[in-house]
Amino acid sequence: MKAIVINEYGRKEQLQEQEVTKPTPGDGQVLVKQHATSINPIDWKLREGYLKEMVPMEFPLILGWDSAGVVEEVGEGVTDFKVGDRVFTRPQLTNRGTYAEYIVTEADILAHIPENISFNEAASVPLTALTAWQCLFDFADLQEGQKVLVHAGAGGVGVMAIQLAKNAGAYVATTASTKNVEFLQSLGADEVIDYKKENFYDVLEDYDVVLDALGGDIQERSFDVLKDGGTLVSIAQPPSEEKGQEHNVKVGFVFIEPDGDQMRKLAQLMEDGKLKPIIGHTFPFSEQGLKEAHELSETHHAKGKIVIEIG
Numbered sequence: 001m002k003a004i005v006i007n008e009y010g011r012k013e014q015l016q017e018q019e020v021t022k023p024t025p026g027d028g029q030v031l032v033k034q035h036a037t038s039i040n041p042i043d044w045k046l047r048e049g050y051l052k053e054m055v056p057m058e059f060p061l062i063l064g065w066d067s068a069g070v071v072e073e074v075g076e077g078v079t080d081f082k083v084g085d086r087v088f089t090r091p092q093l094t095n096r097g098t099y100a101e102y103i104v105t106e107a108d109i110l111a112h113i114p115e116n117i118s119f120n121e122a123a124s125v126p127l128t129a130l131t132a133w134q135c136l137f138d139f140a141d142l143q144e145g146q147k148v149l150v151h152a153g154a155g156g157v158g159v160m161a162i163q164l165a166k167n168a169g170a171y172v173a174t175t176a177s178t179k180n181v182e183f184l185q186s187l188g189a190d191e192v193i194d195y196k197k198e199n200f201y202d203v204l205e206d207y208d209v210v211l212d213a214l215g216g217d218i219q220e221r222s223f224d225v226l227k228d229g230g231t232l233v234s235i236a237q238p239p240s241e242e243k244g245q246e247h248n249v250k251v252g253f254v255f256i257e258p259d260g261d262q263m264r265k266l267a268q269l270m271e272d273g274k275l276k277p278i279i280g281h282t283f284p285f286s287e288q289g290l291k292e293a294h295e296l297s298e299t300h301h302a303k304g305k306i307v308i309e310i311g
Contacts, residue, residue, distance in 0.1 A: 003100035004290045005060040009049030012294045017287040018060065023096065023104040025075035030107045032087060034069040035311030036123035037098040037285075039293045040156065047294070057095045064098035065090055067105065068113060068122035069311070078107045086113040088267075090126035090258050099290060101310060111263035114271035121270075121277035124305035125160070129266050129275070131235055131256045132161035135211050136168070139252050140231040144169030146208035149200065149225060151218060153189060154180040156305050157235060159278045161211050162187050167274050173207070175200050180303065187276070201225055212236055223247045278304030285310040 001022040006014040025031045043063045045051050068088040071081050081087060091098065091105040113122045135157075136142045142165060150161045153174030165172045166188035173191040176184050181192045193200045204225040212219045215236030222232055223243055231250045232239050244251035269275035280303035281296060283289040293306050 001101040002285075003062050004285075004287060005062050005099070006047055007060050009047065009052065012044070012047070012291045012298075014047060015287055015290045015294065020060070020062070020100070022102050025073055025078075025104050027076045028078060028107055029075040029104050030071055030078060030081055030087070030110060031073040032067060032069040032089075032103050032105060033072045033311075034067055034098065034101060034103060035119035035309075036068045037064045037308045037310060038066040038123045038127075039297045039306040039308065040065065040127050041297060042127075044294045044298055055093060059095070061095045062097040062099050064100075064308075065093060066123050066126050067091055067098045067103055068119045069103075072102070074107070081107055081110060081112075086119070086122075087111065088113050088122040088126060089260075089263060090130055090256070092258055099285075099308070106258075109258040109260040109263065111260065111267045114267055116273075117267075117270050117277065119311060120279060120282065120307045120309060124156075124277045124279050124307050125266060125270070125275075126263065127256060128156040128305065129160040129164070130259060130262055131157050131254065132164050132211070133262050133266070134256055134259075135233045135235065135254045136161060136165055136209065139233045139254055140209045140211075140250075142168055142170055142209055145171075147171045147173070147206065148209040148211065149204060149207050149222070150174045150189075150211045150213075151200075151222070152176070152213040153184045153187075153192065154303050155213060155300075156302075157211075157213055159184075159187060159304055160275070162189050163275050164269075167269065170209075173200075173204055183303070187278075209233070212239070223249060279307050280304035281306045283308050 071085040206227040210222040212234040238253035239251035283293040
């Protein structure tokens with residue numbers, strides 16, 4: 001099968017098209033013929049070698065951890081899926097990712113794609129929506145009526161977090177550039193702070209939860225908007241435990257785990273029209289397409305998700 005692989009860490013030029021062995025499903029697994037995948041910052045961070053101590057990988061390495069496609073074969077013991085089913089998932093973090101025509105994945109982390117959702121839309125959801133879910137609900141225990149600040153609202157995780165928080169009955173503020181203010185209001189954000197015009201820490205206070213996707217000074221200043229007993233959860237870098245104690249704020253860093261139950265909840269929200277996938281850019285499944293997609297992701301200014309069409 002065709003795959004885009006890297007054989008060593010480095011810049012986007014390391015992405016190369018190769019023929020690799022088509023996988024076969026084992027017990028409890030499913031073979032998926034992929035129609036789409038998407039790009040996440042972890043892809044190029046792994047490619048560059050930034051995460052090699054945290055996530056050691058063997059070469060050749062197929063990057064990518066979003067999948068949408070059709071079940072082609074099921075392994076022993078799989079009862080919830082059959083050949084021909086449209087499915088999507090965030091597979092396990094291995095060196096056999098989703099920049100490939102086929103993947104094998106555990107059936108218990110798969111979900112059916114709702115009929116009203118395309119393969120491209122489905123591929124844009126798993127990693128970012130699971131990340132937002134695990135930050136807001138598993139870690140921060142966000143409740144109806146609470147106030148949450150979502151940094152970088154127009155990014156992949158941001159657009160999911162805003163919608164999930166609104167569905168949970170929270171008051172949602174977010175940060176964005178001028179061009180994305182109306183877009184984020186259309187997703188349900190109650191307050192959009194245009195960071196080109198004002199500082200979020202000058203206008204917000206007494207927030208229950210901050211979801212930080214940026215780290216650095218933004219993370220540091222986020223303590224200033226949290227109420228006593230609030231929560232700062234980051235996907236960029238672990239927040240200071242010491243500063244958390246100083247402000248009486250729960251702090252933590254979330255690294256997403258695949259979760260089939262949560263995938264099925266996300267599928268239901270999409271079916272009900274309560275969670276809308278946001279695709280900002282689409283590229284072809286080719287060496288050049290992946291290089292251009294990585295280059296765009298590395299700017300940190302992609303709107304919504306970057307999708308790769310495979311099927």
